[in-house]
Amino acid sequence: MATVTVDGTDSTDSTAPPTSLVGHERSALSWALxxxxxVTWRNLIAITRIPDAMFFSSIQPIMFIxxxxxxxxxxxxxxxxxxxxYLMPGIFVQTIAFxxxxxxxxxxxxxxxxxIERFRSLPMARSAVLVGRTTADLVxxxxxxxxxxxxxxxxxxxxHNGFFGYLAGVGILLLFSYAVAWGFATIGLMASSGETAQxxxxxxxxPLTFASGAFVPVATMPGWLxxxxxxxxxxxxxxxxxxxxxxxxxxxxxxFRALAWSIGLLxxxxxxxxxxxxxxx
Amino acid sequence: xxxxxxxVEGLRKKFGSVVALDGIDFDVPAGSVFGLLGPNGAGKTTxxxxxxxxxxxxxxxxxxxxxxxxxxxSFVRAxxxxxxxxxxxxxxxxxxxxxxxxxxxxHMPRHLIxxxxxxxxxxFDLTEAATRPSKTYSGGMKRRLDVAAALVHxxxxxxxDEPTTGLDPAGRADVWEMVExxxxxxxxxxxxxxxxxxxxxxxxxLAVVDHGKVIASGSPAKLKATIGSTVxxxxxxxxxxxKRAAKVxxxxxxxxxxxxxxxxxINAKDGAKVLPxxxxxxxxxxIKPTTINLRxxxxxxxxxxxxxxxxxxxxx
Numbered sequence: 001m002a003t004v005t006v007d008g009t010d011s012t013d014s015t016a017p018p019t020s021l022v023g024h025e026r027s028a029l030s031w032a033l034x035x036x037x038x039v040t041w042r043n044l045i046a047i048t049r050i051p052d053a054m055f056f057s058s059i060q061p062i063m064f065i066x067x068x069x070x071x072x073x074x075x076x077x078x079x080x081x082x083x084x085x086y087l088m089p090g091i092f093v094q095t096i097a098f099x100x101x102x103x104x105x106x107x108x109x110x111x112x113x114x115x116i117e118r119f120r121s122l123p124m125a126r127s128a129v130l131v132g133r134t135t136a137d138l139v140x141x142x143x144x145x146x147x148x149x150x151x152x153x154x155x156x157x158x159x160h161n162g163f164f165g166y167l168a169g170v171g172i173l174l175l176f177s178y179a180v181a182w183g184f185a186t187i188g189l190m191a192s193s194g195e196t197a198q199x200x201x202x203x204x205x206x207p208l209t210f211a212s213g214a215f216v217p218v219a220t221m222p223g224w225l226x227x228x229x230x231x232x233x234x235x236x237x238x239x240x241x242x243x244x245x246x247x248x249x250x251x252x253x254x255x256f257r258a259l260a261w262s263i264g265l266l267x268x269x270x271x272x273x274x275x276x277x278x279x280x281x
Numbered sequence: 282x283x284x285x286x287x288x289v290e291g292l293r294k295k296f297g298s299v300v301a302l303d304g305i306d307f308d309v310p311a312g313s314v315f316g317l318l319g320p321n322g323a324g325k326t327t328x329x330x331x332x333x334x335x336x337x338x339x340x341x342x343x344x345x346x347x348x349x350x351x352x353x354x355s356f357v358r359a360x361x362x363x364x365x366x367x368x369x370x371x372x373x374x375x376x377x378x379x380x381x382x383x384x385x386x387x388h389m390p391r392h393l394i395x396x397x398x399x400x401x402x403x404x405f406d407l408t409e410a411a412t413r414p415s416k417t418y419s420g421g422m423k424r425r426l427d428v429a430a431a432l433v434h435x436x437x438x439x440x441x442d443e444p445t446t447g448l449d450p451a452g453r454a455d456v457w458e459m460v461e462x463x464x465x466x467x468x469x470x471x472x473x474x475x476x477x478x479x480x481x482x483x484x485x486x487l488a489v490v491d492h493g494k495v496i497a498s499g500s501p502a503k504l505k506a507t508i509g510s511t512v513x514x515x516x517x518x519x520x521x522x523x524k525r526a527a528k529v530x531x532x533x534x535x536x537x538x539x540x541x542x543x544x545x546x547i548n549a550k551d552g553a554k555v556l557p558x559x560x561x562x563x564x565x566x567x568i569k570p571t572t573i574n575l576r577x578x579x580x581x582x583x584x585x586x587x588x589x590x591x592x593x594x595x596x597x
Binding site: 039041113117122123124 | 371
């Protein structure tokens with residue numbers, strides 16, 4: 001080992017061990033946030049590097065808008081509200097729910113590669129991989145909602161409750177999307193590969209998005225299905241978003257239900273994902 | 282003051298019923314390159330994963346810079362770099378972004394990151410490719426980026442787990458040069474490899490690992506001395522001829538000739554010098570070898586000499 005002389009110069013230059021450049025001077029929580037942000041940054045860059053994936057993942061929800069607006073919409077009665085205004089909040093929720101497939105697939109892909117192994121040997125927060133993945137998907141959802149709003153406007157969708165009504169609706173949507181992302185993160189951690197993850201999420205997504213008030217009024221469904229459709233998170237979030245964006249109805253109760261579902265799901269799903277992550281790595 | 286940078290004592294690890302490490306011991310002096318040599322499944326990677334805090338051992342102790350890898354994880358993580366057998370870089374990120382990410386995640390002061398990243402890109406000959414996503418890199422470039430990523434925070438202790446596996450000869454030579462340069466910086470390097478040639482070239486001290494145990498250790502020169510520095514293979518026309526040839530060759534070198542099918546394998550300290558003697562002896566006995574092959578000993582030869590069996594290929 002090198003000996004350092006009084007004046008600070010190394011007496012044995014050639015064998016002096018390098019000094020680590022690792023910093024220590026912040027609290028664990030602030031490092032956890034910084035690490036989460038660093039991984040978020042990495043995931044967002046990855047999204048911009050695969051622009052074709054972003055492009056084609058936007059096409060599917062646009063097709064759904066056109067399909068329900070012009071093909072099925074004429075046959076669906078929505079008393080007191082134009083169908084396009086009824087439809088768009090449902091499209092928003094469906095799009096972010098399906099978008100969470102990306103969370104599951106991305107995480108499953110990460111886990112099967114060497115990068116996570118390296119992360120585990122670094123002095124970084126353990127939570128950063130999950131926080132970074134879910135936060136990057138939250139940012140992506142902001143963009144997706146803006147894009148869908150634009151497409152909605154082109155086919156006649158209008159916000160009747162002012163800009164703040166719209167913003168509040170977006171807030172409800174984003175909170176829900178964050179909760180869903182943690183759930184799908186767990187699926188991603190359980191899957192052996194990105195492809196498997198994709199197959200695993202569909203049986204969860206289909207009933208939740210279609211057996212809901214997203215596209216048709218729940219009252220038109222048979223009684224047994226209504227019982228499910230009325231008491232599941234997608235319906236709650238769609239109802240709240242619709243009330244906030246369209247106005248004309250009391251917003252308190254639906255918003256409360258949506259918040260309760262989203263916060264409840266987040267409180268249950270995030271710890272499950274974290275526990276699963278600790279076990280997986 | 283010759284404190285070990287890495288010290289491992291009676292380390293054990295089991296995966297289910299499979300024993301990966303069966304009480305392994307070794308010490309790595311600070312500022313040296315240490316080689317863990319062994320076949321697939323010998324336990325090399327398990328040892329590295331324990332030393333880099335990725336796995337918890339079932340028994341025994343492992344220390345990096347005097348600190349326990351289980352009890353003092355955050356100190357150890359701040360002091361080590363790891364480059365694995367698979368390039369652990371993000372394919373969507375450019376070379377420079379990959380290195381910056383590691384700089385951020387190792388909590389380097391912001392103003393140091395850029396300078397350090399540029400320095401490493403330059404040193405690993407990646408400056409030109411720095412702004413390209415790393416998925417466009419060749420295998421050798423990816424491996425260089427991977428090793429660069431392990432060095433961003435300038436760790437005093439570096440783990441290289443089979444750094445040349447899967448590389449072409451040029452890529453391998455690149456990595457070797459890089460490791461030699463690191464040592465001049467004073468970095469302690471623990472290297473695992475399946476290639477005796479690589480261990481011989483880079484490592485000052487070696488431990489040969491088989492079935493989770495150290496079966497021999499010492500300098501490469503010492504290890505080679507025990508098995509001879511050259512292997513001579515005589516190919517013969519039949520197994521009977523090979524057996525006869527082996528009898529003739531007994532006593533001419535320090536090691537016993539080994540018959541393997543139609544070949545006789547013999548280890549010698551200095552192959553070029555003893556070869557004429559061996560040929561003369563064969564000629565006298567009227568045995569004509571069909572082929573003669575003079576080569577450096579391989580891992581298999583080391584294992585043959587140390588354990589009497591060839592290195593077994595097993596899944597890790």
